[in-house]
Amino acid sequence: MADIEYSEDGSRHRHARGTRLLGFLSYGIAAACLLPMLAVVLAALTGGTDTVTHLAGTVLPRYLGTTVLLVALVAVGTFCLGVGAAWLVTMTRFPGVRLLEVALVLPLAFPAYVLAYAYTFILDHPGIVQTTLRQVTGWGPRDYWFPEIRSTEGAAIMLILVLYPYVYLLARAAFLQQSAAAFLAARALGSSPWRAFYRVSLPMARPAIAGGVLLAVMETIADFGTVSYFGVQTFATGIYTSWFSMGDRAAAAQLALCLLGFALLLAVSERMQRGKSKFYQTGQRQTARPATQLKGGKALFAFLLCAVPVFFGFLLPVLVLVEMGLESEQDLLSRRYLGFIRNSLTLAGAAAILTVAAATCIGFYKRVKPGRQSASAAYLARLGYAVPGGVIAVGLMVPFAAFDNALDAWMRATFDISTGLLVTGTIWLLVAAYMVRFLAAALSAYEGGQSMVHSNMDAAARSLGQSPLGTLRRVHLPLLTPSLLTALLIVFVDVMKELPATLIMRPFNFDTLAVQAYRLASDERLEGAAVPSLVIVAVGLLPVILICRQVGRR
Structure with missing residues (x-):
């Protein structure tokens, strides 16, 4: 009997610890989504x-x-x-x-x-x-x-x-x-x-x-x-x-x-x-x-x-x-264009993985601990979709540029070492902007699949001693694989097409297909802009084909 009580206490402890971890991550993601908007408001008021x-x-x-x-x-x-x-x-x-x-x-x-x-x-x-x-x-x-x-x-x-x-x-x-x-x-x-x-x-x-x-x-x-x-x-x-x-x-x-x-x-x-x-x-x-x-x-x-x-x-x-x-002179297989393709795929892949992981964390926490706090975290995570990519880029650059400059000044004064820009102008800050922008789309796809998982499955997993993270890993993720793949694909293509945030925040000499198409079109070289544009459209067809298959099944 003592062993059973100990097992129940241990299971309850693991459940509480897993819930706290999910809550910490969810609130952190919601705060990250709110940060660029707060930075814009602060810059506007000051x-x-x-x-x-x-x-x-x-x-x-x-x-x-x-x-x-x-x-x-x-x-x-x-x-x-x-x-x-x-x-x-x-x-x-x-x-x-x-x-x-x-x-x-x-x-x-x-x-x-x-x-x-x-x-x-x-x-x-x-x-x-x-x-x-x-x-x-x-x-x-x-x-x-x-x-x-x-x-x-x-x-x-x-x-x-x-x-x-x-x-x-x-x-x-x-x-x-x-x-x-x-x-x-x-x-x-x-x-x-x-x-x-x-x-x-x-x-x-x-x-x-x-x-x-x-x-x-x-x-x-x-x-x-x-x-x-x-x-x-x-x-x-x-x-x-x-x-x-x-x-x-x-x-x-x-x-x-x-x-x-x-x-x-x-x-x-x-x-x-x-x-x-x-x-x-x-x-x-x-x-x-x-x-x-x-x-x-x-x-x-x-x-x-x-x-x-x-x-x-x-x-x-x-x-x-x-x-x-x-009719253009653009060579899609040239080293330069292969670099554009590699950069686009790198950004889109990293952003898709990070965004879907964040959506999974927020969506599952809302299910494990329903209430005003978890609903507020999900609501804040969706706000980024209503904000233009350029606004998000500006809202992230302002605080992180101030952080980089303050850190560099302190390191110079204390150790006579220049740290430069550690965060601003990096790929990961740009990926964070993508996450804020497209988290709502990933969260909608995840919650659409999660609604099909009966709550009795969560209760059964908990009765068997599974923590929230264990339930997510062993029960939800296998059942939600189609929804997660759909979310990955949607975010991947959205990032490939995103232009304003990429123009503002991309690292130096790190151009993508969207930036190349915009640059050539701005120079009225429309024939050249057609080549990267066709690649973007071809990649964009992937989720559309998936949607078309679902439509065809009625």
């Missing part, structure tokens, strides 16, 4: 206001107006494309629907700035479209009007084409999970298919659709490559202008604080609005509504509506980039 006062009287209203307009256009565009395509491929049948329901995810592989390079090559004044138009008509450069691709509207179209899959995937999943009972009841009461969709199916899918639109809006706010290349003045470009052109860190931090507040306001407003309405399924999942067979003009219209975003968001840009790459 800095002078001369530059911001000048900006407020000159370009700040333009920054605000352009950002709001861009967000509104992307929100409306992604909603219409994503929801419309999801409803058609889920609730109707027409020729090619099986192929299109998978192909509609493909534009997700493209970074918006790569799409911008491709369409600038096609639609700009020396591009093939306007050149052909002048040759056919004999017009001169000033004899006709042509839409300007380098504009706010052009940037919005680029972002809509690559971000609508967020809304499409979530809306499609919501429509598939809906029972047919409510929809059929509305039809039986005399509602047309469109009215039944608008009054019944759409409100029931609203939380998922709002989540997809919010993701697209957050990506729009964080975008720098597209708006910078198109010369669109938003808060993101204003932050970089204040930081690099004016050399005013306080002004950059104050603008970043405004952008952060705007992003958090959108997230909080959406959640509050969603909380006012609740919808419950009254039918069974198995009572799926029979799909409507479309014929003739309706089938053609549905096919075109679903095929157009796939063509303009994936097929055409790929063909253009391949043609541009073949």
